[in-house]
Amino acid sequence: AQSVTQPDIHITVSEGASLELRCNYSYGATPYLFWYVQSPGQGLQLLLKYFSGDTLVQGIKGFEAEFKRSQSSFNLRKPSVHWSDAAEYFCAVGGIKAAGNKLTFGGGTRVLVKP
Amino acid sequence: KAGVTQTPRYLIKTRGQQVTLSCSPISGHRSVSWYQQTPGQGLQFLFEYFSETQRNKGNFPGRFSGRQFSNSRSEMNVSTLELGDSALYLCASSLEITGELFFGEGSRLTVL
Numbered sequence: 001a002q003s004v005t006q007p008d009i010h011i012t013v014s015e016g017a018s019l020e021l022r023c024n025y026s027y028g029a030t031p032y033l034f035w036y037v038q039s040p041g042q043g044l045q046l047l048l049k050y051f052s053g054d055t056l057v058q059g060i061k062g063f064e065a066e067f068k069r070s071q072s073s074f075n076l077r078k079p080s081v082h083w084s085d086a087a088e089y090f091c092a093v094g095g096i097k098a099a100g101n102k103l104t105f106g107g108g109t110r111v112l113v114k115p
Numbered sequence: 116k117a118g119v120t121q122t123p124r125y126l127i128k129t130r131g132q133q134v135t136l137s138c139s140p141i142s143g144h145r146s147v148s149w150y151q152q153t154p155g156q157g158l159q160f161l162f163e164y165f166s167e168t169q170r171n172k173g174n175f176p177g178r179f180s181g182r183q184f185s186n187s188r189s190e191m192n193v194s195t196l197e198l199g200d201s202a203l204y205l206c207a208s209s210l211e212i213t214g215e216l217f218f219g220e221g222s223r224l225t226v227l
Contacts, residue, residue, distance in 0.1 A: 041220070042221075043218035043221050044207075046215060100146070101146050101170075102148070102160050105158035107157045108158075
């Protein structure tokens with residue numbers, strides 16, 4: 001069965017500092033990987049996705065993520081955090097096309113930004 | 116282009132009642148998925164519909180059901196509500212089988 005682990009429940013970072021959110025997945029085949037962000041009271045917004053090819057993917061809002069197959073990881077990074085980046089971030093894994101659009105989400109990491 | 120629209124946004128029910136939630140996907144999207152989000156269990160997949168057929172189903176009891184109409188709009192129903200059904204129910208639509216889901220703002224259900 002597929003699973004996603006986000007080891008950090010909360011992260012506090014100062015505005016302007018760099019941010020890295022960890023994500024480890026378990027999946028028996030080549031996964032599709034995603035990062036979503038959720039602001040309070042809102043739905044989820046897709047930040048970036050990895051299907052294949054270049055293991056470093058760029059997303060919206062200045063985020064990037066790197067797929068490392070050997071470590072089963074897909075960590076999210078941002079060089080300089082803005083106060084508006086305070087939100088909850090979810091890593092998700094999906095399967096091959098035959099599996100449809102079912103995603104398995106990690107537990108989420110809540111990011112707090114200090115002024 | 117309008118996003119995914121969910122109605123109602125908030126509702127309060129009592130135990131034993133039933134509830135129907137509605138989701139209008141992005142125009143042209145034929146896949147609609149439903150997720151339940153709670154503080155304790157996180158985001159859990161309920162089911163997915165594609166062209167009016169249920170394509171995937173999560174591990175929820177039969178009290179949770181859904182359907183999709185010919186215009187791709189979807190509804191989910193929860194019967195005999197329990198306190199533990201209190202949650203944010205998120206609907207997501209997709210253009211094809213890519214996993215790139217576009218989420219609505221959710222329907223927050225409180226069961227008293």
